[in-house]
Amino acid sequence: MKKVLQTPVSAEDLKDIKIGDVIFLSGHIVTCRDVAHRRLIEYGRELPVDLHGGAIFHAGPIVRKIEGTDDKYEMISVGPTTSMRMEKFEYDFIQQTGVKVIVGKGGMGPKTEAGCKEFGAIHCVFPAGNAVIAAVTVQEIESQHWMDLGMPETLWVCRIEEFGPLIVSIDAEGNNLFENNKVIFNERKEEALAELNQKVRFIK
Amino acid sequence: MEKKVQTADLSAVDQLIEIVSKFTSRISMILPDDVTAKLRELAAEETNPMAKMIYETMERNQQVAAELKRPSCQDTGLIQMFCHVGAHFPYIDELSSALQEAVARSTREAPLRHNTVETFNEKNTGTNTGTKSPWIYWDLVPNSDELKLDVYMAGGGCSLPGQGKTLMPGEGYEGVAKFVLDVMTSYGLNACPPLLVGIGIGTSIDSAAYMSKLALMRPIGSNNENPLAAQFEKDVQAAIDSIGLGPQGLAGKRSVMGVHVENSARHPSVISVAVNVGCWSHRRGTILIKPDLSYELLTSKGATL
Numbered sequence: 001m002k003k004v005l006q007t008p009v010s011a012e013d014l015k016d017i018k019i020g021d022v023i024f025l026s027g028h029i030v031t032c033r034d035v036a037h038r039r040l041i042e043y044g045r046e047l048p049v050d051l052h053g054g055a056i057f058h059a060g061p062i063v064r065k066i067e068g069t070d071d072k073y074e075m076i077s078v079g080p081t082t083s084m085r086m087e088k089f090e091y092d093f094i095q096q097t098g099v100k101v102i103v104g105k106g107g108m109g110p111k112t113e114a115g116c117k118e119f120g121a122i123h124c125v126f127p128a129g130n131a132v133i134a135a136v137t138v139q140e141i142e143s144q145h146w147m148d149l150g151m152p153e154t155l156w157v158c159r160i161e162e163f164g165p166l167i168v169s170i171d172a173e174g175n176n177l178f179e180n181n182k183v184i185f186n187e188r189k190e191e192a193l194a195e196l197n198q199k200v201r202f203i204k
Numbered sequence: 205m206e207k208k209v210q211t212a213d214l215s216a217v218d219q220l221i222e223i224v225s226k227f228t229s230r231i232s233m234i235l236p237d238d239v240t241a242k243l244r245e246l247a248a249e250e251t252n253p254m255a256k257m258i259y260e261t262m263e264r265n266q267q268v269a270a271e272l273k274r275p276s277c278q279d280t281g282l283i284q285m286f287c288h289v290g291a292h293f294p295y296i297d298e299l300s301s302a303l304q305e306a307v308a309r310s311t312r313e314a315p316l317r318h319n320t321v322e323t324f325n326e327k328n329t330g331t332n333t334g335t336k337s338p339w340i341y342w343d344l345v346p347n348s349d350e351l352k353l354d355v356y357m358a359g360g361g362c363s364l365p366g367q368g369k370t371l372m373p374g375e376g377y378e379g380v381a382k383f384v385l386d387v388m389t390s391y392g393l394n395a396c397p398p399l400l401v402g403i404g405i406g407t408s409i410d411s412a413a414y415m416s417k418l419a420l421m422r423p424i425g426s427n428n429e430n431p432l433a434a435q436f437e438k439d440v441q442a443a444i445d446s447i448g449l450g451p452q453g454l455a456g457k458r459s460v461m462g463v464h465v466e467n468s469a470r471h472p473s474v475i476s477v478a479v480n481v482g483c484w485s486h487r488r489g490t491i492l493i494k495p496d497l498s499y500e501l502l503t504s505k506g507a508t509l
Contacts (some may be wrong), residue, residue, distance in 0.1 A: 022257070059278065060279070060317065062275055062278050064315055077269075077275045077277070079277055079278045079279070081360060082361050082394050082395075083394075105452075106395075106453060107393070107453075125452060127452055128361065128452065129396050129485035130264075130265035131265070131269075131274075133265045133268060136268065150318055150327075150328035151318045151330075152328075167452075167454060177454070178453065182389065182393070185393070185449065188448065189385050189447050192443040193443070195443065196385075197381065199435075200377035200380070200436060201376065201377070202377050
């Protein structure tokens with residue numbers, strides 16, 4: 001059965017969600033990436049959006065202005081960007097904003113794990129490159145903030161319906177799917193290298 | 205006597221701009237034949253349920269993108285081109301500015317994401333054109349009147365793993381192999397596998413870096429001309445595949461769409477290696493434009509713009 005989370009999300013909602021689960025999200029999600037994180041954490045600027053119980057999307061979309069309007073945009077194409085770039089900020093970000101669901105691409109590290117565990121949040125992967133599937137779940141861009149940052153970095157507040165599939169990569173207990181996989185990958189890499197070294201002795 | 209420079213017919217230049225612009229937009233929406241075929245092949249042999257689900261999502265995304273005529277991935281990259289221009293191509297003088305204009309036009313029409321940020325000023329130009337943007341490599345082809353153009357949308361995700369290192373020969377090709385595999389299990393994981401891996405091997409870091417990108421323009425499944433290097437491609441591919449990164453780095457049967465090596469002779473004291481990767485959504489295409497501005501899409505058989 002399809003597991004659909006609805007924003008605002010509570011700690012209770014996250015308690016049975018484990019790494020490797022596939023979920024969907026309805027309600028609201030705000031695109032939020034490099035410079036927005038930097039402004040909040042390093043420059044102490046207040047975010048123009050309330051994220052308590054909310055969700056952020058590490059993403060920089062393609063939007064198009066709706067003809068005949070002053071400030072309405074439609075979502076054309078939106079997919080996740082590399083979450084690891086936000087790792088440096090994410091513990092503080094979760095603490096300060098009360099965000100519950102972070103969606104992005106690839107894994108995140110120990111700071112995000114700690115933030116998820118301590119403040120009850122999860123990180124999910126939206127399979128990247130599938131930007132039209134994501135865009136068509138956006139019902140409306142309700143508002144936009146910090147447009148001085150340009151199209152990719154603006155905070156686009158999106159109303160979404162069954163946004164996903166989202167693969168849970170860090171759960172609210174701080175388990176980390178990518179880190180678990182990395183251990184296996186690195187073991188296999190060492191084996192592969194030992195074998196490969198026998199085949200590449202071109203300098204004799 | 206005053207030398208007369210004949211200027212090309214403006215409407216013809218505009219037609220050239222239109223062709224390159226439409227081609228660029230198409231690349232953002234529809235993957236080339238070789239990538240589509242490789243993804244289907246990888247999906248068919250996948251057994252991991254999560255990996256299968258991800259491959260199905262990819263297939264569905266490409267269908268919807270083509271139907272809705274939208275960029276299939278939101279990161280349409282900072283556009284790079286490899287311009288193989290015949291010395292007798294009639295629009296050679298106008299070509300550089302025509303390519304810039306084509307990118308700006310495609311940015312408005314596709315629309316593409318605004319990805320050109322001027323360094324130091326740190327301002328997005330909003331047009332995908334700017335200082336040396338699009339980034340163009342020039343290759344002058346003698347005795348030819350045609351233009352063969354590779355257009356590549358290198359997104360941020362798959363640009364991030366790009367790195368190079370100049371090794372001492374004592375580290376040998378073993379050092380090269382280790383360098384490549386380390387990139388795969390670190391940065392490669394987040395760069396949207398299954399990846400196309402481009403490896404440049406030569407003397408200095410700049411030549412290695414250039415060749416690693418050039419390698420990504422080759423059709424998937426093609427081999428290096430040197431049989432030893434071709435065997436190296438196969439061996440490295442088997443090694444990376446054995447790690448089982450799977451689509452999105454979430455584990456699966458294989459890791460890559462291919463490994464391509466481009467190489468040059470090297471100085472005896474150094475061996476440089478560089479890696480550039482293309483993500484699964486490897487949006488590069490090659491178009492052949494004739495002097496009469498008829499064209500052929502070499503990477504999308506039978507397609508027109």
